Amino acid sequence: MRYGKGHKDETRKRILDVAAKRFRKDGVDAVGVAGLMADAGLTHGGFYSHFPSKEHLVREVLDTVLETRHASLERSAASGNGIEPVIERYLSERHRDEPENGCPFACFAVEIARHEPETREIFTAKFNRHVELIAAHLPEGSEEQRRQRATALLGLMSGMLQLARATPSPETSDEILASARQHALAMAVAPYA
Amino acid sequence: MRYGKGHKDETRKRILDVAAKRFRKDGVDAVGVAGLMADAGLTHGGFYSHFPSKEHLVREVLDTVLETRHASLERSAASGNGIEPVIERYLSERHRDEPENGCPFACFAVEIARHEPETREIFTAKFNRHVELIAAHLPEGSEEQRRQRATALLGLMSGMLQLARATPSPETSDEILASARQHALAMAVAPYA
DNA sequence: TCCTTTACATGACGAACATCATATTATATG
């Protein structure tokens, strides 16, 4: 049937939103096109009038989610509260328990490393920009030092979040997050190398 | 047909070895039972006379790979060279380029977080033991402090290794590893919090 | 030497996968 003007754009956005969540929650590989479309309230056939392939959807999801994340960090940075609340939020129990809304670096790094270079390029481009933004809000040190510190900070936070998610015991998982917060905050406020 | 004594044990071990490599290289989900058996020089049907299900194989792979890794760290620690060479090796280009022989924490953390609790327990048990071992070889600080520092160190190294693997540009990837080495070494030698 | 057992091979099951061709139907356009 035919729908009103702009309907297709809305549908396309809905597919993207659903994919952005499910890819992070269940993994790119484990999410099928049919299930994705069903979650968007549609049937599987229409998918290919929106995206030429699943891989193209993956790229667009990566792009938008990483962009959204970057914008969110920019807003936090602009608030003038420094980087501490960003770290606290990143390593919170809530972020651990809601991967579907969480950091795409933590969710996608391993899986994206196995995709085509064209897909990985998107990841890297946004990653570099994100590091620059973090570095710009770190105190002390040369620009190069702060960039390296920002890289390590993101790696530490992402790695620790993953370990906390893998741990079934809530207590142990909480301890991992606590260790992460302590060291991430220390790394953020002082160059220790 | 019937084979000599001990043949089945050898076959089983071969399947485990192949799975240990392919799971790390391509991801657990992306590796099928049939392909696994083919890589081991067998056909798919016999798989279930060795393992009750793919998930059980995953558990056994996790167990043996994590155990192997732990033993390797024990050997390095016993050599008396300190933890620095361990860090250098972990964050080397070689380790980045050979995930099939590399750290299971980095390869499996995200994917295992989505598996059944029984599978995740294996991951966690070995993780805690590994942290204790690292902590025992860190200088300075209380036992609790060293444990937290060891946890953060493992998270930092694992997270950075993943980011380096996801980055298609060799130069950028090398830079990530360099940043990681610098901060991991600093974290290892001095309590900075 | 015969015969049972064992280790694997072959083949099949239904389900889910990505992808595409075609049908349907309400809306926009004339």
Add this chain to the structure above:
DNA sequence: CATATAATATGATGTTCGTCATGTAAAGGA
């Protein structure tokens, strides 16, 4: 009001998935 069109639905393609039932042949025990 008629009709072309756009946005989905339906259905089918061939593959691959995990799992299991059955076939086969050689080694071990009698």
